[in-house]
Amino acid sequence: MATADQVKALLKSHAEGDDERFYAVALQVAARAARSGHSSMAQELRDLVDGLRSRQGPSSALRRPTPVAQPRGELAGLLAVTYPETTLTDLVLDERLQERLHRVVLEQRQRDVLLAQGFCPERRLLLIGPPGTGKTMTARALAGELRLPLFSLRLDSLITKMMGETAAKLRLIFDTLAETRGVYLFDEVDALAGERAQGNDVGEIRRVLNSFLQFLEQDPSDSLVVAASNHSQLLDRALFRRFESVIEYPLPSPVVAEQVIRNRLATVPTAEIDWRVVRDASLSHSQAELTIAAESAAKAAILTDSKVTTGGLVDALSDRLTDMDR
Secondary structure (H helix, E strand, C coil): CHHHHHHHHHHHHHCCHHHHHHHHHHHHHHHHHHHHHCCCHHHHHHHHHHHHHHHHHHHHHCCCCCCCCCCHHHHCCCCEEEECCHHHHCCCHHHHHHHHCCCCCCCHHHHHHHHCCCCCCCEEEEECCCCCHHHHHHHHHHHHHCCEEEEEEEHHCCCCCCCHHCCCHHHHEEEHHCCCEEEEEEECCCCCEECCCCCCCCCCHHHHHHHHHHHHHHHCCCCEEEECCCCHHHCHHHHHCCCCCEEECCCCCHHHHHHHHHHHCCCCCCCCCHHHHHHHCCCCCCCCHHHHHHHHHHHHHHHHHCCCCCHHHHHHHHHHHHHCCC
């Protein structure tokens, strides 16, 4: 059955003439009914939505979300919304990771089919790995693929000096998560979900973590929750159980590293580059560091009216390692 928040969202979207949001909430109600065992009611709701959409023509169902539902009031300081055009083809990741993310997108696109058979699509992902390996970009790509808004949590606004307010702000975010379908990114989640057993912890921080875990456990929405951390060893073990998938992002292999650099140098000549040497020099670099190094080598070549060389790329890669060690 519909929750009070879903009823309010239906009325509000109807009053504002936001048909797509109205249909999205209606499908959330159908999904909740299916999970509660009311499969016939769920199917009737889905059929009604499909019928109404077909009357309006394909343009209504396929248009991108328009950024009219910007977070307002206190939410404006907690969530930043964007409408990414990034897709999975823009990511340069190893084959295993690509397949894993395509599976998530497939399950989301076919969620009605899965729900009709009593299965829920994956919708909670925990991404872990070194900085610059593509975790945040993955959230953008998932939003772009699914044509959903990306809501990014502002941790600096959430965790305040008055930490007693943090749990209330978390509830506000999860209420929005249930009301407005989207991809919700909890970046650097270790600041919110650090290990409770640490000796220097304080009681209020533990209560915030417990609230976060509880909200994750009870979240009934159709939104995607993507949490990312560069320091998985700091995360409380209970957090891992709240996510259907824990996906590790390693530093790129030499093959992936070469592709990252080739992509960034696509507009300049690269015929004189010895890619075997570049692959060796790319070890221990993240995708972000590889991109910066490629840009540095390309700009140096352009400003001296020359071509990008193997030596220029190797020097740029070496400089990035030096910068990281500082």
